[in-house]
Amino acid sequence: GAVVSQHPSRVICKSGTSVKIECRSLDFQATTMFWYRQFPKQSLMLMATSNEGSKATYEQGVEKDKFLINHASLTLSTLTVTSAHPEDSSFYICSAGTSGGARPTDTQYFGPGTRLTVL
Amino acid sequence: DAKTTQPNSMESNEEEPVHLPCNHSTISGTDYIHWYRQLPSQGPEYVIHGLTSNVNNRMASLAIAEDRKSSTLILHRATLRDAAVYYCILRANTGGFKTIFGAGTRLFVKA
Numbered sequence A: 001g002a003v004v005s006q007h008p009s010r011v012i013c014k015s016g017t018s019v020k021i022e023c024r025s026l027d028f029q030a031t032t033m034f035w036y037r038q039f040p041k042q043s044l045m046l047m048a049t050s051n052e053g054s055k056a057t058y059e060q061g062v063e064k065d066k067f068l069i070n071h072a073s074l075t076l077s078t079l080t081v082t083s084a085h086p087e088d089s090s091f092y093i094c095s096a097g098t099s100g101g102a103r104p105t106d107t108q109y110f111g112p113g114t115r116l117t118v119l
Numbered sequence B: 001d002a003k004t005t006q007p008n009s010m011e012s013n014e015e016e017p018v019h020l021p022c023n024h025s026t027i028s029g030t031d032y033i034h035w036y037r038q039l040p041s042q043g044p045e046y047v048i049h050g051l052t053s054n055v056n057n058r059m060a061s062l063a064i065a066e067d068r069k070s071s072t073l074i075l076h077r078a079t080l081r082d083a084a085v086y087y088c089i090l091r092a093n094t095g096g097f098k099t100i101f102g103a104g105t106r107l108f109v110k111a
Helices: none
Strands: A004-007 A010-013 A019-025 A032-038 A045-051 A067-073 A076-081 A090-097 A108-110 A114-118 B009-013 B018-023 B032-038 B045-050 B061-064 B070-075 B084-091 B105-110
Touching: A004 A090, A010 A019, A019 A032, A019 A090, A019 A114, A032 A067, A032 A076, A045 A067, A076 A090, A108 B045, B009 B018, B018 B084, B018 B105, B032 B061, B045 B061, B045 B070, B070 B084
Parallel strands: A010 A114, B009 B105
Antiparallel strands: A004 A019, A019 A076, A032 A045, A032 A090, A067 A076, A090 A108, A090 A114, B018 B070, B032 B045, B032 B084, B061 B070, B084 B105
């Protein structure tokens, strides 16, 4: 099946610094990617939809200036957590679909996740 | 999006079949039923999906009720590696591609 990678897999940073997480579709092009956040023992929460060549669409309650998303190519989307604080510590997961479109039959492929710890 | 309801957790013995239920009483006629699972400290992975007919693949089977208000994911022989959180998700036939996760069912497999 299709493969989605994330880098880094784990990052520890000091409070106030910014952290960039990369999401790549390795063997297919993805016009749309998605970013999720997951706190311990909880389900995945959709943060935003990343669209290649245009602005991301954020879910209600997610600060767009806090979580900067760039989807510069058909295989790469980045999430930058700006001025990170301990409450931003979480498991961040990206996903992409092979058709890149709106078919309800499309399978989403998820990255392995990035564990962010802010001290 | 139509909502799904799943038990918080289930337990199974290794090598035995597991039936994971999902209720989706407000499903619309064009919603597809998808199942994903998430192993510990990993991203979710696709398991199976269907619309009306039962579906089989190498991972599992999906049994869909005739009225489509419920479905059951069937793992034919549970292994320790099947211990995960299983999510039942409805994908609407509308513009966009969002996959919204509910709480899911945590499956424990005993040796």
